[in-house]
Amino acid sequence: MSEPQVTEQQLREALADQPVILAPGPHEPPTRIPPVPNDVWDLPGGTAWVYYAEGSDRLTKPVIAADGFNMGPSDIGMLWQGLDWGEYAFFSELRRRGHGVVVLGFHERSVAIQENAEAAIAAIMRAGEERQGDHRLAVGGFSMGGLVTRYALAKMETRRLDHQTGVYWSYDTPHRGAWIPLGLQAFAHYSRKLNDGFSRQINSPAARQLLAWHIEEWDDKPRVDELRHQLLAELQQMGNWPAIPLKIGVANGVGTGLGNGIKPGDHAVEGKGLSIVGTHLYAQRGGDNQIVANLRLVSLPPAKDVPTDDLPEMDGAPGGTLEGFGILADKLNEQPPLYGLKTDAHVRHHAFVPSVSAVAVREVTTDADLYVDIDGLAPEESELDEFRLASQNEPHTLMTTELGGWIVERIGNLG
Incomplete structure (x- = not known):
């Protein structure tokens, strides 16, 4: 049975209080009370x-x-x-x-x-x-x-x-x-109309200072901010x-x-639900005109592919990792099936601090x-x-x- 078509407004309301936030460490509230400070x-x-x-x-x-x-x-x-x-x-x-x-x-x-x-x-x-x-x-x-x-x-x-x-x-x-894959950054900005929390994180002053490459809009050329x-x-x-x-x-x-085992061009994230089918994120590949994302979300204008030129193959580099791809997929999959946001993370993590x-x-x-x-x-x-x-x-x-x-x-x- 196919999923019903949903509107941009319905998705915006569903995601209103649940922005995607990329962060290391535990994501659940503490189960213990910390010591009382002196x-x-x-x-x-x-x-x-x-x-x-x-x-x-x-x-x-x-x-x-x-x-x-x-x-x-x-x-x-x-x-x-x-x-x-x-x-x-x-x-x-x-x-x-x-x-x-x-x-x-x-x-x-x-x-x-x-x-x-x-x-x-x-x-x-x-x-x-x-x-x-x-x-x-x-x-x-x-x-x-x-x-x-x-x-x-x-x-x-x-x-x-x-x-x-x-x-x-x-x-x-x-x-x-540090490194956040350009496909994830592009998705954050492309989906801003539904919930701007992810985009605000990527565009925050500290993120701009930490990231070796940054984009402010989904179709920007990556640069040092x-x-x-x-x-x-x-x-x-x-x-x-x-x-x-x-x-x-x-x-x-x-x-x-x-490296951490991620290969350049690996299919990292795949949109499966009706509202997101057509969205794909890929591990960074070196060389010119390398596609790192195809973006599609219901009612938002169809996006062109997101290309990069002459970037190193960062996702698989040795270093501390972040479950950026997995965090995105998990957050989308928290939504009820009727919203059509089912997403598979074929690759969950990527290099974050080489x-x-x-x-x-x-x-x-x-x-x-x-x-x-x-x-x-x-x-x-x-x-x-x-x-x-x-x-x-x-x-x-x-x-x-x-x-x-x-x-x-x-x-x-x-x-």
Whole structure:
């Protein structure tokens, strides 16, 4: 039996409160209540939840951990769920070893990195003032949080502000850029009339700064956004990195140059329902005039194919992955069958933060750089002083003993 024809207005009403949002980590609300913080700091543009070390009644050996990119405000419950209640209890292990943990969240995670860096600067200054003893701080973050704190520390040094930081750390941070497939970006903008949440995420200031290639409209030519150019120029003017602390970082991807198994041109997403049949998304293929999407949604004007020219084959690159294709299909499949939005994700994930970006050894503009054997490079080729790569390509910011444990050990040994 065929599905009934639905109107654009019906689809708009159905999708009104359910935008597609691409984000790593758990997507369900926490099933546990996070620990009650010992203190909460109200910061310009952010909030810091402060947890003293086990058995302590003061802030000792502080570790600042900044949240990453998403839409809306940081959620302390989701942060504990993603970073402490899985394989490795990152926050709890730091506290067990005598560190106070300052979890830095933002009122709006999608604003410009420079804006959220002001919250980071305020948190760093307050941690230095309130700590017990003279133990230097460890300051860093997850994904975008690593860029926010990198910018904040570099800005403090430029202003001659004493950040009292001994270690800067980053966890799968896109130092050289992140990747959202151009087909997904195009779908976000093409479907804007039905629900603009996905498009607003892709076009948010932080996304424009993080993505190595960005499109503002579905039929735009991919480019480096002006906001990214501006951020990189400001970092360059400030020395690109903080000069005083030791700089360490980890990647959720391998260093062998082995990709995640996605082949160029793989059929990633296929629209099956009556309202979306004809929509197809494909993994990025190199070369000229490569089709990454065919777009069709009920009552919206038929779209031409979405081509790209001379882009690297990013989707299969080694690095931390994101279930971007799967998130889109799952959200559409949540709708009742009568809306005709059934969609198959033949490929669920794609590279999001290439390994070479997370450990700052190469740009992400060519296949030769994306798939380089990092393990075979001299460690000095990284802009980080020390780094660690995962033993397999795994989800972006997945907290593991392998990576989280290494950071905790290095913070403890170097502090």
